[in-house]
Amino acid sequence: MGKQLRLGAFLLGCGHHSAAWRHPDSPVERLGDITYYESLARTAERGKLDAVFCADGHSVREPESGASWFLEPITALTAMARATEHIGLVTTISTTFYTPFHAARLLASLDHISGGRAGWNVVTSMFDQEARNHGLDTMPDHAARYERAGEFVDVALALWDSWSDDAIILDRRGRFADATKIHRIDHEGKNFRVDGPLTVPRSPQGRPVLFQAGASEQGRELAARRAEAIYSVAYDLPSAQSYYADVKARIEHSGRDSSSVAVMPGLVTYIGSTPAEARAKKAELDRMLPTAQSIRQLSLFTGQNCETWDLDAPVPPLPDPELFDGPQGRYATILRIVEKDSPTVRELLGTLAAGGGHATMIGTPRSIADEMESWFVNGGADGFNLMPPTYPHGLEDFVDLVIPILQARGLFRREYEGATLRENLLGPETLNRSESQTSSSMHPKTNNTAYKVHRHITS
Amino acid sequence: MGKQLRLGAFLLGCGHHSAAWRHPDSPVERLGDITYYESLARTAERGKLDAVFCADGHSVREPESGASWFLEPITALTAMARATEHIGLVTTISTTFYTPFHAARLLASLDHISGGRAGWNVVTSMFDQEARNHGLDTMPDHAARYERAGEFVDVALALWDSWSDDAIILDRRGRFADATKIHRIDHEGKNFRVDGPLTVPRSPQGRPVLFQAGASEQGRELAARRAEAIYSVAYDLPSAQSYYADVKARIEHSGRDSSSVAVMPGLVTYIGSTPAEARAKKAELDRMLPTAQSIRQLSLFTGQNCETWDLDAPVPPLPDPELFDGPQGRYATILRIVEKDSPTVRELLGTLAAGGGHATMIGTPRSIADEMESWFVNGGADGFNLMPPTYPHGLEDFVDLVIPILQARGLFRREYEGATLRENLLGPETLNRSESQTSSSMHPKTNNTAYKVHRHITS
Numbered sequence: 001m002g003k004q005l006r007l008g009a010f011l012l013g014c015g016h017h018s019a020a021w022r023h024p025d026s027p028v029e030r031l032g033d034i035t036y037y038e039s040l041a042r043t044a045e046r047g048k049l050d051a052v053f054c055a056d057g058h059s060v061r062e063p064e065s066g067a068s069w070f071l072e073p074i075t076a077l078t079a080m081a082r083a084t085e086h087i088g089l090v091t092t093i094s095t096t097f098y099t100p101f102h103a104a105r106l107l108a109s110l111d112h113i114s115g116g117r118a119g120w121n122v123v124t125s126m127f128d129q130e131a132r133n134h135g136l137d138t139m140p141d142h143a144a145r146y147e148r149a150g151e152f153v154d155v156a157l158a159l160w161d162s163w164s165d166d167a168i169i170l171d172r173r174g175r176f177a178d179a180t181k182i183h184r185i186d187h188e189g190k191n192f193r194v195d196g197p198l199t200v201p202r203s204p205q206g207r208p209v210l211f212q213a214g215a216s217e218q219g220r221e222l223a224a225r226r227a228e229a230i231y232s233v234a235y236d237l238p239s240a241q242s243y244y245a246d247v248k249a250r251i252e253h254s255g256r257d258s259s260s261v262a263v264m265p266g267l268v269t270y271i272g273s274t275p276a277e278a279r280a281k282k283a284e285l286d287r288m289l290p291t292a293q294s295i296r297q298l299s300l301f302t303g304q305n306c307e308t309w310d311l312d313a314p315v316p317p318l319p320d321p322e323l324f325d326g327p328q329g330r331y332a333t334i335l336r337i338v339e340k341d342s343p344t345v346r347e348l349l350g351t352l353a354a355g356g357g358h359a360t361m362i363g364t365p366r367s368i369a370d371e372m373e374s375w376f377v378n379g380g381a382d383g384f385n386l387m388p389p390t391y392p393h394g395l396e397d398f399v400d401l402v403i404p405i406l407q408a409r410g411l412f413r414r415e416y417e418g419a420t421l422r423e424n425l426l427g428p429e430t431l432n433r434s435e436s437q438t439s440s441s442m443h444p445k446t447n448n449t450a451y452k453v454h455r456h457i458t459s
Numbered sequence: 460m461g462k463q464l465r466l467g468a469f470l471l472g473c474g475h476h477s478a479a480w481r482h483p484d485s486p487v488e489r490l491g492d493i494t495y496y497e498s499l500a501r502t503a504e505r506g507k508l509d510a511v512f513c514a515d516g517h518s519v520r521e522p523e524s525g526a527s528w529f530l531e532p533i534t535a536l537t538a539m540a541r542a543t544e545h546i547g548l549v550t551t552i553s554t555t556f557y558t559p560f561h562a563a564r565l566l567a568s569l570d571h572i573s574g575g576r577a578g579w580n581v582v583t584s585m586f587d588q589e590a591r592n593h594g595l596d597t598m599p600d601h602a603a604r605y606e607r608a609g610e611f612v613d614v615a616l617a618l619w620d621s622w623s624d625d626a627i628i629l630d631r632r633g634r635f636a637d638a639t640k641i642h643r644i645d646h647e648g649k650n651f652r653v654d655g656p657l658t659v660p661r662s663p664q665g666r667p668v669l670f671q672a673g674a675s676e677q678g679r680e681l682a683a684r685r686a687e688a689i690y691s692v693a694y695d696l697p698s699a700q701s702y703y704a705d706v707k708a709r710i711e712h713s714g715r716d717s718s719s720v721a722v723m724p725g726l727v728t729y730i731g732s733t734p735a736e737a738r739a740k741k742a743e744l745d746r747m748l749p750t751a752q753s754i755r756q757l758s759l760f761t762g763q764n765c766e767t768w769d770l771d772a773p774v775p776p777l778p779d780p781e782l783f784d785g786p787q788g789r790y791a792t793i794l795r796i797v798e799k800d801s802p803t804v805r806e807l808l809g810t811l812a813a814g815g816g817h818a819t820m821i822g823t824p825r826s827i828a829d830e831m832e833s834w835f836v837n838g839g840a841d842g843f844n845l846m847p848p849t850y851p852h853g854l855e856d857f858v859d860l861v862i863p864i865l866q867a868r869g870l871f872r873r874e875y876e877g878a879t880l881r882e883n884l885l886g887p888e889t890l891n892r893s894e895s896q897t898s899s900s901m902h903p904k905t906n907n908t909a910y911k912v913h914r915h916i917t918s
Contacts, residue, residue, distance in 0.1 A: 022631045029629060032660065034541070034572040058560065060656050063636045067627075069658040072568035078537040079572050082493070099556070101517065101592045109531035113493045113538050132654040133560045168526075170488060172481045177522045195591040197519050199528040201491065 005376055005412050006229070006262040006383025006425055008051040008090065009044040011037060013068050015390035016268055017354035019288035021066045023390060031070040038083035040392055047399030048413050050425045051088030051119055052080060053211070053231070053385055058097055059129035065290075074106050081114035088421030090119035090211055096145055097125060097134045100155035101194055107208045108160060108200040116204030116420035120156075121211040121231065122222070124149045146218035148191045153210065153226050155194050158185040160207045162197035177201075205422045214247075224250035228426060229262040231385050235336045235357050240265055240380035260426060265375070266358035267384040269368055271397040278362045285389055286350030294349045301330050301352075311346045333357035354389045365401035372402075373411060464835055464871050465688070465721040465842025465884055467510040467549065468503040470496060472527050474849035475727055476813035478747035480525045482849060490529040497542035499851055506858030507872050509884045510547030510578055511539060512670070512690070512844055517556055518588035524749075533565050540573035547880030549578035549670055555604055556584060556593045559614035560653055566667045567619060567659040575663030575879035579615075580670040580690065581681070583608045605677035607650045612669065612685050614653050617644040619666045621656035636660075664881050673706075683709035687885060688721040690844050694795045694816050699724055699839035719885060724834070725817035726843040728827055730856040737821045744848055745809030753808045760789050760811075770805045792816035813848045824860035831861075832870060 014021040014028050021028040030036035041052050054073035061068075077089040089110065093103045103120070111118035124145035125131075131139045139145065167181035185196035212227035214220045223230050230247060234240035244263050251258040272278030291311065299306045303324050309316060315338050324331050337343060337351050351360055359375070361368045375381040388394025406412035418424045473480040473487050480487040489495035500511050513532035520527075536548040548569065552562045562579070570577035583604035584590075590598045598604065626640035644655035671686035673679045682689050689706060693699035703722050710717040731737030750770065758765045762783050768775060774797050783790050796802060796810050810819055818834070820827045834840040847853025865871035877883045 021629075021635060024631065026631070028631070028635070032571045032662075057658060059654075060641065060658055063626075063638050063641050064634045066635045067660060070660060071571055072564045072659060074534065075537045075565060075568040075572055078534045079541050082538050082541050097558070097561070099593050102556070102561075105531050106534060109534040112491045112530055113534055129654065132652065134558050135652050137652070167522075170480075172483065172485070172487070175523045176480060176487070176525045179522050182519065182522050193591065193594050193596070195518075195588070199516060199519055200531060201526060201529060203491075 002410060005372070005406060006264055007049045007412065008053045008264060008385040009040070009049050009395055010053045010055065010266065010385050010387045011040055011391070012055060013066055013070065013391070015394055016387040017285045017350070017389035018065060019285050019353060020390045022288040023285065025393065026390065027392065031067060034071070034076065034079045037071070037076050038080055040395060041080040041084050041087060043392060043395050043399055045084045045087040047403045048416060049087060050383070051090045051421060052077070053090040053121065054092060056092035056094065056123070057130065058094065058125060058133050059127055061129065074110065078110055078113055081110065081117060086416040088117045088119050088209070088425060089114055090121055090209070092121040092123050094123050094125040095149040095152040096140065097130070100152045100192055101159065103152070104156040104159040104198055105200055108198060108203045111203035111205050111208050112200065116422070118203070118205065118208040119211055119421055120208050121213065122149060122153055122226070123213065142216065143218065146222060150222055150225070151189045151191045155185070155187050155192055157207060158187060159194070159196055159198040160202070163202040165202050165206070168201055205420050209421050209425060220247055220250055223247060224254045227261060229264060232263055232265045233358055234265045234380065235333055235359060236340050237375055237378060237380045239336065240359070240375055241378065244379055244381065262382040262425060264383045264385045265381050266355055266387045267372070268355040268358055268360045268387045268389055269394065269398055269402070270362040270389060271365055271368060271401055273364065275363050275367070278364065282347070282350055282362055282389070285354070286346050289349055289353055291349070294353065298349060300326065301334060306345070309345045312344050315343060315345055315348050355387050358387055365405055368402055369405040369409070372406070373409065376411065461869060464831070464865060465723055466508045466871065467512045467723060467844045468499070468508050468854055469512045469514065469725065469844045469846045470499055470850070471514060472525055472529065472850070474853055475846040476744045476809070476848035477524060478744050478812060479849045481747040482744065484852065485849065486851065490526055493530070493535065493538045496530070496535050497539055499854060500539040500543050500546060502851060502854050502858055504543045504546040506862045507875060508546060509842070510549045510880060511536070512549040512580065513551060514580070515551035515553065515582070516589065517553065517584060517592050518586055520588070533569065537569055537572055540569065540576060545875040547576045547578050547668070547884060548573055549580050549668070551580040551582050553582050553584040554608040554611040555599065556589070559611045559651055560618065562611070563615040563618040563657055564659050567657060567662045570662030570664050570667050571659065575881070577662070577664065577667040578670055578880055579667050580672065581608060581612060581685070582672065601675065602677065605681060609681055609684070610648045610650045614644070614646050614651050616666060617646060618653070618655055618657040619661070622661040624661050624665070627660055664879050668880050668884060679706055679709055682706060683713045686720060688723060691722055691724045692817055693724045693839070694792055694818060695799050696834055696837060696839045698795065699818070699834055700837065703838055703840065721841040721884060723842045723844045724840050725814055725846045726831070727814040727817055727819045727846045727848055728853065728857055728861070729821040729848060730824055730827060730860055732823065734822050734826070737823065741806070741809055741821055741848070744813070745805050748808055748812055750808070753812065757808060759785065760793060765804070768804045771803050773801060774804055774807050814846050817846055824864055827861055828864040828868070831865070832868065835870065
């Protein structure tokens with residue numbers, strides 16, 4: 001069997017389209033109801049997806065437009081762990097607001113509770129509003145955040161390795177554990193001082209799987225050094241290929257095997273039995289956007305007076321990027337969407353409102369599978385982090401209609417191969433319990449970089 | 460129906476006797492298995508207990524003598540929430556190591572996930588070893604910790620009140636929420652700066668129930684000001700009465716109704732069909748203690764050379780406290796145990812090894828019910844936090860044998876009365892969702908002390 005796609009489901013409120021909650025079928029009344037998230041996780045598991053993925057934020061933004069962060073993700077994913085048996089559970093934890101001991105401990109506990117299915121999306125957070133909920137006046141600058149993040153991850157890895165696999169003896173007439181196999185880590189760095197060991201004995205995966213979403217220079221470097229799966233942003237195949245080639249080269253450059261790291265762009269899908277039906281699903285959501293507000297935003301994003309534009313006419317020609325003096329990233333995305341899709345103004349607003357620059361595939365199950373395959377075989381993606389515009393229907397459509405086609409083509413699993421997220425996502429040859437154990441008990445002071453462990457197990 | 464006992468089950472590893480894991484029947488192989496804790500929670504719920512209670516620690520101490528902190532408690536209790544329907548879930552969170560935003564958010568999320576059954580045991584932590592896992596060299600001193608704890612709880616309460624109950628509108632053609640009912644808290648204090656609002660909308664209980672275990676002067680003051688249930692330590696009825704009277708007076712002094720706060724001493728029980736069988740259960744565990752180590756400790760605790768003592772002879776006479784220049788608290792407990800129980804040396808070691816100074820009742824279900832009732836009716840306790848020497852058997856014995864007697868006497872519920880921990884533990888007249896809502900929307904700036912809310916609802 002050839003290489004296969006990696007697929008996650010990025011859970012978010014009523015879906016990734018910001019008007020999703022307005023749809024008559026939306027589950028908006030259930031956003032505080034854990035059984036809603038449990039049923040999404042079960043749907044994703046029915047589709048044999050690698051993982052469900054939860055983002056996180058530490059401030060309320062625009063409460064009038066929907067509550068993205070209703071439940072705290074670690075607790076929500078713990079409940080989802082108990083409602084499923086195979087699927088991975090990837091939680092976002094901010095390295096700016098937690099201590100590494102908290103993060104390592106919560107993740108190790110989730111890994112025990114889920115039987116080895118925990119993943120960690122490492123983020124540094126962005127907004128001053130978030131900083132001001134945790135005692136800071138503003139966010140540390142980008143460089144300081146990433147420096148802290150790098151050290152934070154190093155400490156977490158060392159804490160996970162602080163109990164050797166064979167530390168626990170359970171000899172009722174002798175010792176509970178072998179104290180010589182429970183190591184202090186004695187970390188003293190620029191940002192942290194942590195003695196260790198962790199209070200939680202080694203978990204089934206040893207090390208929960210590290211996800212990262214690095215777009216900036218420092219983000220890509222952290223991803224290259226540490227990430228085992230990367231959640232990326234690319235609207236079209238050329239930009240996906242460009243990111244993919246760059247980050248894979250960085251991974252190799254940092255001495256790791258780049259084929260062992262899964263690059264997974266976000267993917268918004270509108271699925272219909274005909275292309276027209278798929279487009280109609282998008283159009284229905286796009287019509288629910290509060291237009292005045294979106295148009296005001298678009299004026300900012302493009303430097304044009306969009307209030308005069310006809311919502312249902314094509315987007316008028318836009319000036320070259322060098323003539324636009326606002327934020328370049330967003331503007332480049334808009335130009336790319338206009339070039340690829342020739343949308344109407346309303347369609348553009350809707351595309352920005354769902355994923356905002358992530359790959360957006362609109363069509364039949366077959367055409368979407370074709371497009372995914374094209375990204376996969378042409379060096380754009382090792383898989384995708386699915387961002388259905390609506391939950392639960394957008395995910396159900398994908399699982400029921402697209403997954404079987406991918407399976408028939410040999411591009412996606414029919415059953416989970418392994419017991420842990422690590423085994424399913426990264427393959428059976430990945431770092432596993434006993435190998436990590438070997439290195440950790442034999443080389444307590446030299447195994448604390450993913451690079452060395454990786455080389456050990458892939459060589 | 461008269462006033463009834465409040466009962467919690469303090470979950471801890473294989474039980475509260477430090478040799479419990481050595482027992483042939485012990486579940487020591489399952490300490491990392493969440494189904495073990497779920498089954499304990501279900502047993503406690505079968506007994507209609509108010510809550511399960513998890514302690515916490517941020518360092519590994521004496522790993523050779525058993526792993527007390529195997530799982531992180533918030534994640535473990537989240538899983539237990541999904542395995543039960545009625546019982547409260549009380550997690551310990553340290554105000555020294557978390558930020559109030561994290562604590563409030565995790566607890567609010569657990570409250571949503573559990574349908575209103577979250578409780579928070581507020582602790583300040585104690586050990587330098589813990590501090591050194593979170594970046595500090597030593598623990599802040601006791602006064603600084605309690606000052607921080609007081610402000611921490613104030614902030615958490617304000618964050619829980621930051622979403623009014625009717626903030627969420629869910630008008631699909633209009634607004635998701637009424638932004639005027641989602642308040643910033645704009646807290647700037649000595650220890651914290653927190654803008655708010657919380658990212659988690661108001662949870663079923665509004666405010667998860669506050670537990671505290673204050674023994675020191677500052678601990679008692681914090682308990683008096685904020686606690687809704689108090690986990691206390693008393694070996695015998697006179698010391699229980701003394702603590703009870705003191706803390707109830709402090710609660711009244713701080714302007715709250717002391718009958719609305721449940722004082723729950725820890726309680727270790729050895730239950731047999733005869734007194735001899737009960738004593739044999741304790742003796743069996745006591746025999747499993749590693750004696751040399753315990754005797755060395757006892758020498759320190761008493762200032763005597765205990766190595767010369769006969770393990771199975773009565774404890775020799777001990778000097779008056781004023782002649783002992785070691786730690787007074789532990790020595791006073793030892794004198795109290797010797798005076799009350801006239802134990803052999805081995806029995807004393809076992810009593811110290813299980814609960815270490817908490818009430819210890821050894822006997823038939825009836826004699827234990829009698830003793831509990833005596834504490835209850837004589838101003839020693841409003842209930843108990845059960846500390847079975849062994850799990851699961853010690854808890855099963857209590858639920859199957861003692862609970863029916865308490866129920867028959869009208870001292871304990873036969874069914875849960877309310878839907879939330881707050882309603883079950885504190886009664887139907889307690890702060891509930893709509894009342895808190897009323898005060899929070901009408902007096903957004905003046906309702907942020909439990910005292911005022913309490914007066915509002917009890918007057």
